[in-house]
Amino acid sequence: MRVVIAEDSVLLREGLSAMLARFQVEVIAAVGDASALMSAVSEHRPDLVITDVRMPPGFTDEGLRAAVALRVVQPELPVVALSQYVQHSYAGELLASGSGRSIGYLLKDRVGDVAEFADQLRRVAGGGTVVDPEVVRQLMQRRRDPLGKLSPREREVLSLMAQGHSNAAAARILSLTEAGVAKHIGNVLTKLDLPISDDTNRRVLAVLAYLRSQSD
Amino acid sequence: MTDTALRATNRRGFLPPARPWRGLAYSATTGVASGVLWLMLSVPLTPVFSAAVVLSTRPTGAYLILAAVLGLVGIGLLSLLGPRIALSVARAERWRLRLLGRAVRPLGHGGHEPHDLTDAALWRAVAYLVLLGIIAPIWLGALAAIGLIVVSTPVSLEHWLSDADPLPGVIGRAVGGLSLIPVLLYLTAWFGAVHGELTRMLLEPEPSADLVEVARSRARLAHAFDAERVRIERDLHDIAQQRLVALTVQIGLARLDLPESSASAAAMSVAHDQARTLMTELRDLIRGISPRTLRELGLLAAVEELAAASSLNVRVDVTDGRFLPEVETIAYAAISEAVANTTKHACTTEVWITTQREGDRLLVEVRDGGNGGADPAHGSGLTGLADRAAAGGGRLLLSSPVGGPTVLRVELPCAS
Numbered sequence: 001m002r003v004v005i006a007e008d009s010v011l012l013r014e015g016l017s018a019m020l021a022r023f024q025v026e027v028i029a030a031v032g033d034a035s036a037l038m039s040a041v042s043e044h045r046p047d048l049v050i051t052d053v054r055m056p057p058g059f060t061d062e063g064l065r066a067a068v069a070l071r072v073v074q075p076e077l078p079v080v081a082l083s084q085y086v087q088h089s090y091a092g093e094l095l096a097s098g099s100g101r102s103i104g105y106l107l108k109d110r111v112g113d114v115a116e117f118a119d120q121l122r123r124v125a126g127g128g129t130v131v132d133p134e135v136v137r138q139l140m141q142r143r144r145d146p147l148g149k150l151s152p153r154e155r156e157v158l159s160l161m162a163q164g165h166s167n168a169a170a171a172r173i174l175s176l177t178e179a180g181v182a183k184h185i186g187n188v189l190t191k192l193d194l195p196i197s198d199d200t201n202r203r204v205l206a207v208l209a210y211l212r213s214q215s216d
Numbered sequence: 217m218t219d220t221a222l223r224a225t226n227r228r229g230f231l232p233p234a235r236p237w238r239g240l241a242y243s244a245t246t247g248v249a250s251g252v253l254w255l256m257l258s259v260p261l262t263p264v265f266s267a268a269v270v271l272s273t274r275p276t277g278a279y280l281i282l283a284a285v286l287g288l289v290g291i292g293l294l295s296l297l298g299p300r301i302a303l304s305v306a307r308a309e310r311w312r313l314r315l316l317g318r319a320v321r322p323l324g325h326g327g328h329e330p331h332d333l334t335d336a337a338l339w340r341a342v343a344y345l346v347l348l349g350i351i352a353p354i355w356l357g358a359l360a361a362i363g364l365i366v367v368s369t370p371v372s373l374e375h376w377l378s379d380a381d382p383l384p385g386v387i388g389r390a391v392g393g394l395s396l397i398p399v400l401l402y403l404t405a406w407f408g409a410v411h412g413e414l415t416r417m418l419l420e421p422e423p424s425a426d427l428v429e430v431a432r433s434r435a436r437l438a439h440a441f442d443a444e445r446v447r448i449e450r451d452l453h454d455i456a457q458q459r460l461v462a463l464t465v466q467i468g469l470a471r472l473d474l475p476e477s478s479a480s481a482a483a484m485s486v487a488h489d490q491a492r493t494l495m496t497e498l499r500d501l502i503r504g505i506s507p508r509t510l511r512e513l514g515l516l517a518a519v520e521e522l523a524a525a526s527s528l529n530v531r532v533d534v535t536d537g538r539f540l541p542e543v544e545t546i547a548y549a550a551i552s553e554a555v556a557n558t559t560k561h562a563c564t565t566e567v568w569i570t571t572q573r574e575g576d577r578l579l580v581e582v583r584d585g586g587n588g589g590a591d592p593a594h595g596s597g598l599t600g601l602a603d604r605a606a607a608g609g610g611r612l613l614l615s616s617p618v619g620g621p622t623v624l625r626v627e628l629p630c631a632s
Contacts, residue, residue, distance in 0.1 A: 009454070009458035009459075009461075009462070011458060011459060011462040012458050012461055012462045012465070014462075015461075015462040015465040015466060016465065018465075018469065019465050019468070019469055022469060022472065054453075059450070059454070060512050061512070084453060084457055084499065085499055085502075085503065085508065085509075086521070086524075086525075087509060087513075087517075087521070088520070088521070088524070089513065089517060108457070108461045108495075109461075109464075109492060109495050109496070111461055111464065111465055111468075112461065112464025112465055112467065112468045112488065112491065112492060112495075113468060114465065114468035114469055114471075114472065115468075115472070117468075138524040138525060
């Protein structure tokens with residue numbers, strides 16, 4: 001897997017590069033700002049982009065803007081955005097960009113769990129979508145929405161789905177059978193008025209579309 | 217406490233404040249104030265009136281001298297007591313303006329006590345005596361006359377019934393009388409409001425140039441503090457947080473190579489956890505110093521984020537749109553403080569956050585479903601906020617009767 005990293009902190013940029021090397025991920029370019037990211041992507045055609053949300057010159061959301069712009073040109077380009085804090089509208093905007101697949105929105109806290117982080121990168125590069133558990137938790141906490149209709153178990157399942165876990169993985173984490181997970185998912189989709197489909201991606205997309213609507 | 221003081225309001229409804237009721241209360245007390253004024257004026261006026269009576273009945277000889285003496289005594293008393301009465305009345309009336317929910321700068325802070333006849337403030341206070349002593353009673357009299365019509369309607373109804381008058385006429389009178397009630401209430405409230413406005417114009421002390429400068433300097437100081445907080449936040453974020461993330465990456469990498477059962481693996485695991493906890497705490501700390509979301513996306517986004525992160529059931533009805541940074545900062549700080557207080561002290565999980573723009577003011581209200589009894593004197597959070605609101609030309613009000621609910625309200629000028 002070939003990745004481009006955009007991160008303005010040199011220390012963190014080096015740390016990330018060193019870490020990814022350990023997991024057989026090839027860092028083809030590591031840059032420090034959004035415009036360098038744009039040119040690096042067009043030059044190297046990476047399999048995955050990892051970008052900090054906040055970068056020079058304005059230190060607001062330059063990385064996010066760049067990611068959204070890149071996905072206008074390349075709707076399938078896998079992007080993982082790293083954020084220092086949870087911002088729903090950023091997550092929503094990213095999820096709405098391009099094809100709506102191959103998106104990761106993670107707190108920087110997750111980077112330290114190196115093996116898990118590498119796994120999340122692979123999931124995004126493989127077309128999956130990974131939303132930080134903290135974002136999911138906060139969205140789940142909003143009681144005014146139809147999520148309130150879900151049972152605690154169904155919430156857990158939905159939360160795992162939103163984090164990009166497969167049925168098998170969810171079953172393992174929750175100590176359930178796969179059939180049990182599938183049943184819960186069916187309930188979730190029914191309760192949320194989402195179309196039932198066998199296609200995993202469409203299902204995850206539907207859930208994310210729902211989460212997206214919550215974060216707007 | 218000064219004008220920054222926390223004042224209790226006991227409103228049941230939501231914004232805007234119950235102006236009509238305030239107007240009614242103000243009008244009702246105007247009658248009393250006017251009566252007291254005439255009682256005080258009766259001391260110097262009695263000799264003057266006596267002189268007039270003597271002159272008109274027996275304008276001859278010794279009576280002329282008596283009238284002259286009485287007149288001189290009266291005028292002397294009037295010139296001696298008049299200014300004092302005017303100033304006392306002015307003080308009392310400034311205080312009474314609070315009924316209308318208006319904070320008037322106390323003299324000691326916003327102006328000076330007029331001391332000689334060349335002072336315009338004194339003459340405005342005297343002019344106010346005319347308003348309170350003559351114009352207000354005329355108005356109140358007119359209102360009383362309408363009141364009398366309302367009250368007399370049922371009487372006349374009985375009268376007409378006994379006279380076996382045609383029914384439509386009786387009903388017409390009754391309906392007419394009843395429909396005057398809202399008119400009366402409206403006029404009374406309106407009179408109160410207009411009177412209050414005139415009082416404010418005549419009696420509110422003009423800030424001297426020095427005080428304007430002090431107020432500006434206070435605002436500048438608050439602004440400088442805000443700027444400093446932003447700088448600290450930026451430093452913490454760009455330096456401390458990034459280094460911490462890099463540190464957790466290194467620890468994570470080191471752990472990969474350690475045999476799981478080894479003692480150093482256990483120690484590394486603890487170090488990893490501590491670094492992670494520090495990261496969370498640092499993030500919360502930074503958010504407390506200067507919330508980035510507020511600066512970048514505005515009040516609505518920041519409050520929604522606050523609500524999402526809170527363990528309480530927070531309902532948000534916040535005006536979208538941007539305000540000046542200092543206005544947003546104070547509003548957010550107040551909301552955040554109120555939510556934190558509710559979390560800590562009130563036995564409730566329900567919080568309502570509402571903001572609304574009213575003219576050139578931003579009104580912020582945080583109401584909880586708790587048992588009230590909050591005391592702003594304990595803890596400096598609210599008093600500090602009240603000071604900041606005052607520095608920005610606004611004010612902070614707290615109502616927390618025993619039994620609840622606790623309502624925190626902040627009013628900030630937001631002309632933009």
